[in-house]
Amino acid sequence: MITVWNEHVVEGRKPEAARHYPEGMHATIASALGGLGSPVTTATLAQPDHGLPPDVLDATDVLLWWGHSAHDDVSDDVVSRVCERVLEGMGLVALHSAHYSKPFRRLMGTHCMLRWRIAGERETVWTVAPGHPIAAGLPGSFVIPEQEMYGEPFEVPPPEALVFLSGFAGGDVFRSGCCWTRGRGRIFYFSPGHETYPVYHQAEVRRVLVNAVRWAQPSGDR
Amino acid sequence: MITVWNEHVVEGRKPEAARHYPEGMHATIASALGGLGSPVTTATLAQPDHGLPPDVLDATDVLLWWGHSAHDDVSDDVVSRVCERVLEGMGLVALHSAHYSKPFRRLMGTHCMLRWRIAGERETVWTVAPGHPIAAGLPGSFVIPEQEMYGEPFEVPPPEALVFLSGFAGGDVFRSGCCWTRGRGRIFYFSPGHETYPVYHQAEVRRVLVNAVRWAQPSGDR
Amino acid sequence: MITVWNEHVVEGRKPEAARHYPEGMHATIASALGGLGSPVTTATLAQPDHGLPPDVLDATDVLLWWGHSAHDDVSDDVVSRVCERVLEGMGLVALHSAHYSKPFRRLMGTHCMLRWRIAGERETVWTVAPGHPIAAGLPGSFVIPEQEMYGEPFEVPPPEALVFLSGFAGGDVFRSGCCWTRGRGRIFYFSPGHETYPVYHQAEVRRVLVNAVRWAQPSGDR
Amino acid sequence: MITVWNEHVVEGRKPEAARHYPEGMHATIASALGGLGSPVTTATLAQPDHGLPPDVLDATDVLLWWGHSAHDDVSDDVVSRVCERVLEGMGLVALHSAHYSKPFRRLMGTHCMLRWRIAGERETVWTVAPGHPIAAGLPGSFVIPEQEMYGEPFEVPPPEALVFLSGFAGGDVFRSGCCWTRGRGRIFYFSPGHETYPVYHQAEVRRVLVNAVRWAQPSGDR
Numbered sequence: 001m002i003t004v005w006n007e008h009v010v011e012g013r014k015p016e017a018a019r020h021y022p023e024g025m026h027a028t029i030a031s032a033l034g035g036l037g038s039p040v041t042t043a044t045l046a047q048p049d050h051g052l053p054p055d056v057l058d059a060t061d062v063l064l065w066w067g068h069s070a071h072d073d074v075s076d077d078v079v080s081r082v083c084e085r086v087l088e089g090m091g092l093v094a095l096h097s098a099h100y101s102k103p104f105r106r107l108m109g110t111h112c113m114l115r116w117r118i119a120g121e122r123e124t125v126w127t128v129a130p131g132h133p134i135a136a137g138l139p140g141s142f143v144i145p146e147q148e149m150y151g152e153p154f155e156v157p158p159p160e161a162l163v164f165l166s167g168f169a170g171g172d173v174f175r176s177g178c179c180w181t182r183g184r185g186r187i188f189y190f191s192p193g194h195e196t197y198p199v200y201h202q203a204e205v206r207r208v209l210v211n212a213v214r215w216a217q218p219s220g221d222r
Numbered sequence: 223m224i225t226v227w228n229e230h231v232v233e234g235r236k237p238e239a240a241r242h243y244p245e246g247m248h249a250t251i252a253s254a255l256g257g258l259g260s261p262v263t264t265a266t267l268a269q270p271d272h273g274l275p276p277d278v279l280d281a282t283d284v285l286l287w288w289g290h291s292a293h294d295d296v297s298d299d300v301v302s303r304v305c306e307r308v309l310e311g312m313g314l315v316a317l318h319s320a321h322y323s324k325p326f327r328r329l330m331g332t333h334c335m336l337r338w339r340i341a342g343e344r345e346t347v348w349t350v351a352p353g354h355p356i357a358a359g360l361p362g363s364f365v366i367p368e369q370e371m372y373g374e375p376f377e378v379p380p381p382e383a384l385v386f387l388s389g390f391a392g393g394d395v396f397r398s399g400c401c402w403t404r405g406r407g408r409i410f411y412f413s414p415g416h417e418t419y420p421v422y423h424q425a426e427v428r429r430v431l432v433n434a435v436r437w438a439q440p441s442g443d444r
Numbered sequence: 445m446i447t448v449w450n451e452h453v454v455e456g457r458k459p460e461a462a463r464h465y466p467e468g469m470h471a472t473i474a475s476a477l478g479g480l481g482s483p484v485t486t487a488t489l490a491q492p493d494h495g496l497p498p499d500v501l502d503a504t505d506v507l508l509w510w511g512h513s514a515h516d517d518v519s520d521d522v523v524s525r526v527c528e529r530v531l532e533g534m535g536l537v538a539l540h541s542a543h544y545s546k547p548f549r550r551l552m553g554t555h556c557m558l559r560w561r562i563a564g565e566r567e568t569v570w571t572v573a574p575g576h577p578i579a580a581g582l583p584g585s586f587v588i589p590e591q592e593m594y595g596e597p598f599e600v601p602p603p604e605a606l607v608f609l610s611g612f613a614g615g616d617v618f619r620s621g622c623c624w625t626r627g628r629g630r631i632f633y634f635s636p637g638h639e640t641y642p643v644y645h646q647a648e649v650r651r652v653l654v655n656a657v658r659w660a661q662p663s664g665d666r
Numbered sequence: 667m668i669t670v671w672n673e674h675v676v677e678g679r680k681p682e683a684a685r686h687y688p689e690g691m692h693a694t695i696a697s698a699l700g701g702l703g704s705p706v707t708t709a710t711l712a713q714p715d716h717g718l719p720p721d722v723l724d725a726t727d728v729l730l731w732w733g734h735s736a737h738d739d740v741s742d743d744v745v746s747r748v749c750e751r752v753l754e755g756m757g758l759v760a761l762h763s764a765h766y767s768k769p770f771r772r773l774m775g776t777h778c779m780l781r782w783r784i785a786g787e788r789e790t791v792w793t794v795a796p797g798h799p800i801a802a803g804l805p806g807s808f809v810i811p812e813q814e815m816y817g818e819p820f821e822v823p824p825p826e827a828l829v830f831l832s833g834f835a836g837g838d839v840f841r842s843g844c845c846w847t848r849g850r851g852r853i854f855y856f857s858p859g860h861e862t863y864p865v866y867h868q869a870e871v872r873r874v875l876v877n878a879v880r881w882a883q884p885s886g887d888r
Contacts, residue, residue, distance in 0.1 A: 379846065
């Protein structure tokens, strides 16, 4: 099972977010993942256990995580369960501002800070590992017309594989697609995706989500 | 298409090799790969172009390479074509003494020397990356009852992923399952496999071969 | 300043530990580091703030950590300060059973479990990165006559550099010398060093300690 | 001994190169390295053995290489000797268009192609590994006012450490400071440095050269 988690807070506060993601960002992200042959479900902060009780996590092969303004409201118990499941083999795909979420930071062991600027900038995403499964079917580069700038230094452990690099009009650069393993679990961070831009509706971004989920699935006995 | 290349020389010279691999090591290796959904073919040194003319290489998704006593007889033209195809995306699985084959050494950029001792030693293969696709379905460790010892120092670039480590009765250790990328191509080296022992008949080793071929396949547009 | 931290508990409980390390393991470890041109100090669990108040940590360039039976007695405040200092650039050299210490585990983001067996086994330490500064002046391999066996699987993130591999008489293997970075800080884990054997008196081990401290020092403005 | 190799061809053909580097680029590069406590010498293509006979290479601890328009004129014998010395422990610092030099390509095992555009663009160099010795004393980012654009995809094996990333006004990005090891030798590639701009006179670039040489020195018995 694939589970898309979203704090689902900013959509109610920002008109652009509501316009681009009327049913929540989790709904738009989940809609990209229908063709993978696994059931896709969603979960949000306001649900009991944030929608992630033990039985849901136990059944989840890959968890996608989007959070931004409510990181501190996520309970430490849920965070511990998520991290345990990753160590056991569950994949984790951390999206955009999830760089600062509790589970991602705990698994990285660092603060995971970065520089940012909301200026509707043009982001060019470059594939630097063209043979990596997460780059399958993607061009050498693609453009996201308007984005929040995320820039280096990005305080994470050196990624085990660097798949994408982004450049911004202002000369900023960012390691926008990074892979790590923790225990038996595979972790992918992908930075594009601010709530006030229709990033998750863009075909190339949706292809990255599909590839990332496929890559992060536990190998198990397949 | 999966292509298994074997110099096919030692089987005619050593009775134990002939006994364990009466149709050649390539036949035994190829027999492990039937369930992958791709046609499997074999090629040997004595064939024109060593069985690897351009159309065969162009059609090959993953090439497995076994060579030992005839490395120098492989033509540089064929070596160049193999290396080019790897850079374009063909996977390469180098087996046992192929650590010293011309294509592997050229792609590594080092001599790829190691220490060795033929003493029928017990080799224990440990999985050190349990979440890696090449370890799928394998136990934490398995034993090869009799093996040629391959020991550190192994003069290769640091692997991008280390999947297996081997220990020998004599206290020697070896990085026995190593991953690299070169261009768009994925390379896996797996050290078990001396010709005078029935290593390629062992279930765990055959599972590694299957996993390695699956991992090394080009991502293309899948 | 170089600070050697030791829980200093086992020396009072085990006669062999007291015999090999009559002044505490920290004293023996510190005695290896006199030639580095930095002052060397020690700290232990029983001291206020475990001997690591903010001013000591702020002045420490490299912290060596030995702990075994009292990991849980280390206060979370001290652990947080140690981790913060590593992210700011302080080097950390984690020794033997410190694989399971709170600071190391938090910085790794995993449980850091391993297999172990106390049987006075012969450990052979192999240098697999001969050009790495931590291997400077060391032979291709050296033997520790009696050791506690530490074996794979070792549940840590893949090291950024693997310097040493160990083999044991029983066929067990271990990644015994591993490097990581977290923030601006460099971390080295070295597994030899059980308290009931005179490991820290052995010349090769002392050379590793010297090299590791030199490597882990912050680059600063040098 | 530190040896700076330069093909020394473009300085005679391009007025800007002659203006910025009247005594040759090797002279300017060498002038940055005087404070390291090692003798610094230079060598050029036109000298016998390109200035790199066996006794010079044997005495060289770190070789810096600048080449652009005469890669093919470097004899394969000299290339082989350089590569052998790297495997034995000599450091190699490949500068700018040396990405396409024979020794660098042979050691990498790939074509090492990249995209480029000569348009006097502003390059911002970002430090992404702030704790790495090659970043010592450098700011979080610095600007080279006019540069040739070097852009991804850069067809090299994934670097073992990525120290610098560059962004260009046009949205292009590049892994501008990369580390690898081959055998006992350490290799650093640094992309800034086109001959028609005064890049090697800039203080930050000269600091990178100093740090890189210090990092690449063989550990030996120090």
